[in-house]
Amino acid sequence: MTKIARPDYPIQALLTRRWSPYGFADRDIAIDDLRALFEAARWAPSSYNEQPWRFIIARRSDRQAFQRLLNCLWDANQAWARHAPVLALGIVKRELTQTGAANAAAEHDLGLAVANLSLEATARGLSVHQMIGIDPDRVRNSFAVPEDYKPLTALALGYAGEPPELALEVLQRDRSARSRKPLAEIVFAGAWEQPAELAAD
């Protein structure tokens, strides 16, 4: 199951095939694939090469660990994410290791890492659905995350599918069309909201 983007200008097929499903098939992720996903995350760039990203993962095959991680998500996310074979938390180190100064790029750089992970997943027929809807305090308490780290996101990982237990309302989100703002609304030149030449034609 895929839902391919329809870009206005040609881009790499891998990028058009990346998609965040709500429905996951009842199929586990092989350990080699899972390892490759985090290996891909590892090679993202980061400010001062700080690599502020940390992940806590749980496989559904380990029911207790999975439930503990699932409990850190908002209820609305638990409803669909519980079908994914693997869940992960995305956590950032707040400060730069070398200087102790605040790392203004920390959250941004987690995004860079997870984008790498998502594209490695896409290349392997897997999908990733990220969530900002987590309970950071519960993450901190459940997994003894130190104060200088900030839990930010969760990731559901697996093969896109339609689990029979999934609410129709949620399944319909997977069936709706994908949409994005036009380039002219996001790329400017010269001044704010003045579309760049590349976006204006």
Next chain:
Amino acid sequence: MTKIARPDYPIQALLTRRWSPYGFADRDIAIDDLRALFEAARWAPSSYNEQPWRFIIARRSDRQAFQRLLNCLWDANQAWARHAPVLALGIVKRELTQTGAANAAAEHDLGLAVANLSLEATARGLSVHQMIGIDPDRVRNSFAVPEDYKPLTALALGYAGEPPELALEVLQRDRSARSRKPLAEIVFAGAWEQPAELAAD
């Protein structure tokens, strides 16, 4: 010129070829390539599909516009970024359009978009070097960025190379080996700093 990552486990070649050079060749980016880069950014996922990313770009061929953008970077970044044929600023919308609530994922999601952009660049033989070292107030004043948007990053875009004017100290950074923390230091399971199975072997 490339500097390929040496992953511990096999990942997509595109990801290993992505690299952030300090040295850029004196060669412009074709408009079709530049457009594809931002088109790739456009198709990144984002929390509530908010697409909080905005970009302001300037081409070196337009000397005045380029200088205005270059002036928003820290001096140490200007020293090498001035050779890139294209510069861009990465800006995020702080709040969710639908509710007005703070968007906790805004900076993270800019990272997702720029990772897409960087991989589209890599596929086209181009390179991207991101910077957190910008003067946000100068960006705001120079380009009339509204208060509800936050300037966060800059990007230098172009073909990797060795401009003769570049300081040897900077060039040497491009010649040094690439390094990353091992997987066992970034992927945990069960508890903090307890390496996940996939990272432990």
